């Protein structure tokens with residue numbers, strides 16, 4: 611039920627953070643892993659740790675905003691692995707700007723990355739999974755998939771909202787052919803850009819924690835359990851689920867900051 615021996619996982623964002631934690635978790639459970647990250651050196655470092663478990667790896671610096679590069683990568687995977695059993699669709703980033711200032715170019719860039727890129731990954735993995743009659747996809751959405759955050763997240767929220775609808779549509783179309791598609795929606799998980807924003811605005815961490823009943827920020831390793839569950843046969847009847855990974859934030863519905871409160875925070879800038 612839990613073993614991933616003989617399975618192949620494709621994980622994007624594998625150089626650090628949630629992607630690295632996912633890649634290591636599925637490898638420890640037995641999977642061979644394709645590691646994708648534009649930070650190739652970082653992905654190589656993760657691959658070395660995985661090879662130490664005796665697993666096979668392939669590292670790619672594929673840009674997950676580029677559907678052609680994604681198609682080429684999956685052809686390379688076909689030549690080296692017998693199947694694709696799990697996709698951790700994780701790499702991505704947003705941009706912060708007030709809605710009235712957001713450039714349409716920046717909006718397109720974020721949508722290309724988080725919506726078109728995530729879809730292209732699902733499509734390439736999904737085609738192969740449908741052919742083999744089984745597979746599981748874990749899309750990463752966000753708290754911002756379902757609630758507004760304020761603080762300049764307009765482009766990111768629009769894109770992440772699309773990611774959960776994409777998940778629901780794909781799960782509806784593909785479930786009877788053996789392919790499951792779920793979406794994990796994290797609240798704030800510590801990563802270098804979050805750390806920089808918290809260093810910039812000393813009040814920010816406190817504002818985050820007010821929305822997290824568990825009273826701590828997430829750590830990348832918090833994704834290990836749910837990644838393993840979704841990759842394994844243990845979750846055979848779970849598809850189309852939007853699964854919060856958020857210390858209770860969604861249940862309390864308190865993640866956002868309305869504009870009138872920001873006006874009182876002197877240090878606010880679109881960066882936080």
Ligand SMILES: NC(=O)c1ccc[n+]([C@@H]2O[C@H](COP(=O)([O-])OP(=O)(O)OC[C@H]3O[C@@H](n4cnc5c(N)ncnc54)[C@H](O)[C@@H]3O)[C@@H](O)[C@H]2O)c1
Nearest residue numbers: 623625627628647648673674675701702752796798799801
């Ligand atoms: N950390 C959080 O608080 C949080 C919360 C909700 C959702 N998310 C989402 O989870 C995902 C991972 O977050 P994280 O905290 O691990 O981020 P991170 O910044 O620590 O890691 C992201 C990794 O993805 C890679 N990457 C980014 N864009 C890429 C591209 N176009 N092509 C190839 N590689 C690319 C980066 O090089 C980096 O190694 C992101 O999509 C993020 O939006 C994060």
